[in-house]
Amino acid sequence: MERIRLGMVGGGEGAFIGEVHRMASRLDDRYTLCAGALCSDAKKAASSALSIGISQERSYSTYQEMASTESDLVAGIEVVAIVTPNHLHYPIAKEFLLAGIHVICDKPMTIDTQEARELIDLAKTSNLMLAVTYNYSAYPMIRHARMMIQSGELGELRVVHTKYTQDWLTEPLENTNHKQAHWRVDPKKSGVGGCVGDIGTHAYHLSCFVTKLKAISLCADLSSFVDGRRLDDNAHIMIRYEGNTKGMIWSSQVAPGNGNNLEIQIYGDKGGLVWRQEQPNELIFTPINKPGQTLLRGSAGLSENANALSRVPVGHPEGYIEGFANLYREIADALMIYRSGKKPSSGDILFPTGEDGYDGVSFVEAAVKSNNKGSVWVSL
Amino acid sequence: MERIRLGMVGGGEGAFIGEVHRMASRLDDRYTLCAGALCSDAKKAASSALSIGISQERSYSTYQEMASTESDLVAGIEVVAIVTPNHLHYPIAKEFLLAGIHVICDKPMTIDTQEARELIDLAKTSNLMLAVTYNYSAYPMIRHARMMIQSGELGELRVVHTKYTQDWLTEPLENTNHKQAHWRVDPKKSGVGGCVGDIGTHAYHLSCFVTKLKAISLCADLSSFVDGRRLDDNAHIMIRYEGNTKGMIWSSQVAPGNGNNLEIQIYGDKGGLVWRQEQPNELIFTPINKPGQTLLRGSAGLSENANALSRVPVGHPEGYIEGFANLYREIADALMIYRSGKKPSSGDILFPTGEDGYDGVSFVEAAVKSNNKGSVWVSL
C-alpha cells in the first residue's frame, strides 16, 4: 500500500507541535513527509527541511508556492499538516483546500468562527478532508469512555468536570526569547483567547467528544494574572450541556506543578468515570454501589475501538505521541477512502473535523464575550 | 488537671456525627462526657445515654431542662456539643449560652445569618466560647499549608480550587428510612442549602482558612438532580476572593465513586499546594521551576502548629477522628483559659468560632440567592 504523501507548513527548527505531528505520522508508517514550508524565514526553512529529510526542491519558502507547485505535481502531496501559530491556520488551510489538497489543521482551527465556517464550507464543496488535531480525543481509554457512556453504563449524565492546567506561563516568559510563549500571548497571533484558546479548547472538545453532548451556554471568568499580559492565562468556566447536564471547565497556564494536567470526570446516575491525560492508560470507573474499577489500556474486555488504537500490551505505557498517532492513523484510513474516489461517511469518522474546529473557536468567542460582559451567561 | 465536663445535645442511637464528637473528645482524655439530651424521644435518649455511660439522672429529655439543670449544678457541664440537625442549632445554642454554658456547635451553625449574628453577639456579651466544628481545618497538613502561605512560600495567591464531592445521595435515599438523608434534603431542617450547606460550607471555610482570604462575590449554579429533591445536590460555584484571587468550588453528593472527596488546590506566583482529605497525611508542594515535594505529617521540617497536632510518627496514618480531635484539643486549651477566669485572645484561637459559622451561613445564602436570580454574581 503506497504511503500517503504528506506536506507540512510550519514546524521548523525550535517548533514544538510540528515535530509531534511528524513523529505521529511515522509511527504506523502510513505517511511519507515529502514537502514543506517549514518556516517563513527561507534559510531556516531550507535547513529545517534538510534536517528532517525533505528534499531541497520540495522545501518551499512560502505556503502559497508550496500549494501551487505540489498541486501540479503528479505525485504531489495529498494532505498538508498545518502547524503554525493560530492566525495563519485560516489562510494556509484555505490555500491548500483551494489547491485541492486535504488539510490536517492544528487547533484552534481559526481565529474566529467566520473563518472556521468558511473553511468548512470550502472543504465540503471541494470534497476534501479537513481534520483538526484535538489529539486527546484519540487516546484509547477516551474512546472506551465514550463507548461506555454511549452504551449507558453511566446512566443519565449529570455532571462533567474538565480541567486542563499547566504552569509554563506562570512567569512572564513572553518577555524572554521563548518562541512558543511569544505568539501565544499575542492577540494578533493567538486570537481573542489566550489559555482558553490554547488549552481550554482541548478540554471543551474532550468534554463534548466523550459525552456526545452539545454545550448550550457558559459563564466565564477569565484572568490575566501575569502583569502586562493581554490575553487570559487562567479561565474559570461554568457550562451547561444539553439534557440538563452541567459542568465546569478550568484551564490555566499559571498553576505551578501542573505540567499538562488534562483531566475529565463524568458522573451519571449509574456511575462515574475519571481519566487523566498524564496517566492515559488508566480509566477509573466507579459504578454506583460497587467497588471502583481501574480499566487499563490493553486489558481484556475493552471496546473494539479502544483496542484498535492500542499498540502494545497492558502495562507497556503508551503516551502522548501514540495518542496523536492514532489521529494520524484514522486520518490515513479516511484518506485511503478519498484516494479510492469515495468519501468516508461522517458516521465512520471519529477524528475531529472542521465542525469540531468550529465549535472550539465558538467556545473561545463565547468565553471571552461572557467575561467581557461581566462574566454573565452567554449561549453557545 | 481536672477533665472538662462536657454535655451533648443530639447524637443518640443511629446518629453519625455525635459519635464522632465523642471519639474526638476522648482521644486526648481532656473531657468527661457527663450529661446529654441525646434524642428528642425520651426513651431513646435514656437508652442512648446508658449505652455511652451517661448516668440516668443526667440524661435529659429536653435540652431546655438540661441547660437549666446543669447550670445549677456545682459540677455541671462547662460546655455543650450540639450535634443535631441544622435547624435546631440556633435554639439550642441560645439556650445554653443563656445558661452560661460554652458551646461547640456543628456546622452549618444556623439556618440563616440573622440567627448566626444573634448567637455571636450572645456569646460575646456572655463572655462564652462559641466554637463551630469545621473539622477539616484542624488536620496538621492543613495547618502547615496555612503557615506556608502566610510565610509567602506560594507568593501572591492567584487561584484556589476546592471541591468536596460525595456520592451517597446519588439515588433518592430520602425515600427510604435513612435518617441522615431524610433531614438533609428537608428545607425545614437543613435550611435553604442542601449539598452546598452540608458540605459546600466545609469547602468554603477551608478555602478561606488556608489562604486567610475573604471571599467577595460568587456566582452559583445549583442543581437538584434527583427527582423530587427540593434542595440542591450539586453546586458549581465561581468565586472571587479579595486581592484578585479567584476560585471555583464544586460540591456534590451525586458523584458516584466519591466517598468524602474534599480537595483543595492553591496556586500563587511562586508555587502550588494540593491537599486531599482522603490522604490527609500528605501535602503536595510544587515550588515553581523545582521538583514537586510530598510533605508528610510527622516528618522533619514542618511548622510548629502541624507538629503540635500530630500524635504518631510519619507513616502511621492519622485520619478523620484525629483531625476532629485536634479541634477538641484546641477547644480544651481555650476552655482552660476560661476556667482560669480569663479569655483566650482571638489571635490565639485557630479553631473556627462564631464568625466562621456566620461566614458559612452567609456563603449558603449567597449561593442560593445567586442561583435563584439566574446564576448571577452576588456579593458576600
Next chain:
Amino acid sequence: MERIRLGMVGGGEGAFIGEVHRMASRLDDRYTLCAGALCSDAKKAASSALSIGISQERSYSTYQEMASTESDLVAGIEVVAIVTPNHLHYPIAKEFLLAGIHVICDKPMTIDTQEARELIDLAKTSNLMLAVTYNYSAYPMIRHARMMIQSGELGELRVVHTKYTQDWLTEPLENTNHKQAHWRVDPKKSGVGGCVGDIGTHAYHLSCFVTKLKAISLCADLSSFVDGRRLDDNAHIMIRYEGNTKGMIWSSQVAPGNGNNLEIQIYGDKGGLVWRQEQPNELIFTPINKPGQTLLRGSAGLSENANALSRVPVGHPEGYIEGFANLYREIADALMIYRSGKKPSSGDILFPTGEDGYDGVSFVEAAVKSNNKGSVWVSL
C-alpha cells in the same frame, strides 16, 4: 457496663508506643486506665502518672509492687498493658500472670522462644488472657482480605510478598540521646533481632494472619549497614509457607523515604490483593482477567468483621490509632467474657495471642540462625 480497669507498665514520658496504647484504649471508652508503673525512674514514673490522670497512690515505682498491690485491691486492674523495651516483656508478663492479671503485651513478646512458651503455658494454666499487639492485623481491610482469601476469592495461594520499610535508623541515631533508637539496637534489650524483630515480625505475622498459612522454612540475609551497629537494620528473607506457597519478606530501617511502609501482596491462581499500611482504607483486588478493584473501608459489600471494626463512613480516613483501637475493642470483648467467669473460645478470637507472639519470636530466631550459618534455609 463498667469500664475495664487497665494498668500499664512502661509508657512514661518520652515513650512512643505507650501513648498509642492509651489512645487506643480510650477511643471506644471501654477502659479506665487506673494504675501504672510508667517508668523505672520513680520520679519520672510519678510525674508521668500525674500527667495522664493516674492517681499517685496507684502510680508504682516497680512493676512487682504494682502487680502485688493491684491484685489485692477489690477494684484492682483486670489487665495490664506492657509497653517496655523487649527484654522486660517476659519478667513483667510473668509477674502479672502470676498475680492473676490479664496481659496485653507489645511485640515481640519475648527475647526468645523459651520465654514465650513459658508465658503461654502460664496464661493457660492460670486461665488468663495473653494478647500481643500485632496491631496491623486489626485494620478493617486486612480483616476483609483475610475473609476473601478464606472464601477462595484468590484461589490457591502462590506468592506472598510482604515488606516493612522505614528510614529512621539510616543514620547512627543510637549515638545521640534518642531513647527509642538506643534500646532497639542493643542486643540486651532488643534480643537477637534488630530490624527483623522490631518490624520484620509485624510483616511476618501479617503474612500468616491474612493468608492463614504457616511458614515452614526461611533463608535470611541480614545486614547491619550502619557502622558499629550490632543488630541488623535490614533483612532480606525468602520464605516458604505450607501448601507450596512462597514468599519474600523485606524489612528495613535504613531505606530513606520510607516512613512506615508496610505492604502486603498476595497472589493466587484466581486473583491478587495488595494492601498498604500508609493507605489502610484501601484494598486493591485484582481478579484474574477482570479490571482491578479498589475496595474501600466503609463501602458497601465488605465482610461483617471489616464493618464491625469501622468507625466512620467511607472516605473519612481511619488510621493507625483506629487500627490499634480495634485490638483493644476485641480484647475488651474477650475480657467481658472472662469477667463473666467464662473463657472466650479460641475460634472467636481474632486478635493475636501468645501463640502469635511465640511464632514471631521463632521467626526472629530462625532468621538470625539462617543468617549466621551463611544465609541457608532453616526450618521454622
Next chain:
Amino acid sequence: MERIRLGMVGGGEGAFIGEVHRMASRLDDRYTLCAGALCSDAKKAASSALSIGISQERSYSTYQEMASTESDLVAGIEVVAIVTPNHLHYPIAKEFLLAGIHVICDKPMTIDTQEARELIDLAKTSNLMLAVTYNYSAYPMIRHARMMIQSGELGELRVVHTKYTQDWLTEPLENTNHKQAHWRVDPKKSGVGGCVGDIGTHAYHLSCFVTKLKAISLCADLSSFVDGRRLDDNAHIMIRYEGNTKGMIWSSQVAPGNGNNLEIQIYGDKGGLVWRQEQPNELIFTPINKPGQTLLRGSAGLSENANALSRVPVGHPEGYIEGFANLYREIADALMIYRSGKKPSSGDILFPTGEDGYDGVSFVEAAVKSNNKGSVWVSL
C-alpha cells in the same frame, strides 16, 4: 543524512516484539527497514513483508539467504534486528556477524553463556556492533537515576530492590494457540530460564545498569506454579552486589493484576530512588531528612542524557515505544560512527551490548543452578 539500512529476522504476523522494534526504529526517522526474513514459513514471510512495505525481492525465506544476499548488495542492510524466540538468537547473530553486518539482538541474547561469549568475540574481531535490547535502560528517568547515583546523591548504596511482575501466564496459556506463550515455556526455545529469563533478566540488567554495580552472588527460589509447566513462572532471588550492597529480585508471570510491573528501588545512606515502568515519566527521589521529590521527565534540572532522550515536554507522557526508540537512536548514533570508518569508544556507549547480554544469560544460569541445588548461594 542517509537513513540506516535496517533488516529484521523474525517479527512476522502475530509477533509482538518485532513490531515494537519497527515502531522504535521509525520514531526518529533514522532507519529504513529494507529487508527481512520475517518468518520461517515462506508464505507468511512474504505476506508479512508486504504488509510492512518490504519489497518482495528483499523478503527472504531464510536468514542465511538474507545474510548472504544482503552482504553482497551495494546498498545492503547495515544492521539486522533479531526478534525471534531465544534459541535462534545465537545462530542468526553469528550468521550476520560473519557476513559483516551489525546486530541488534533481543534479550536474552543467547541460550547459554558459551554462545554469548562466542558472539561477543566474533563481534569484536569483526569490528561490528552487537547491541542487546534491554530497553528499560533507555527511559530518560532511568538515565537520570543513573547519573544521580554516579554523582553521589544517594551516598553509598545499601539496598537495591527490583521486581518485574506480570500476570499473563497465570493460567496455562501454553495449552492454547497463544504463540507467545508457547515458546516461552519451552526449554528448547527459551533456554533454562522461564520467567527468570524472559523478564527477570530485564530486572537484573536494570539493577546493574542504574547502580553501575556488578552482582557477585545470588540465591534463587524458582517455582513453576502452573501444572505441567517445565520452566519457572515465578522467581525469588536474593542477590549481593559488590561493595556490600544487597538486593532482592522478584520476577513473576503469575501475579494477577500485574501488567508489566517493573519497579526498582535503590537506597543509599543519603537517599532513595523509586522508579516504576508503568509510570516511567516519574522518578521519586527521597533525600534523607528532607521531603520526597517527584522528578518529572521534561522538567527543569534533569541531567543532559535524560533530556537528550526526551521528545515532548513535561506532562506529555512518553512510554514504552519512546523508551525503546531511545535505544534505536543511540544505536543509530553508534552506527554513524561505524559508517565513518571509526568505532565508538565503549565509554560513549550507554545502550546494552554483548557484555550486558552475556551478564543476563549468566544471571539466568546462576539462578537455575542455585535453585537446582536447593536454593543455595552461587557466584555470578
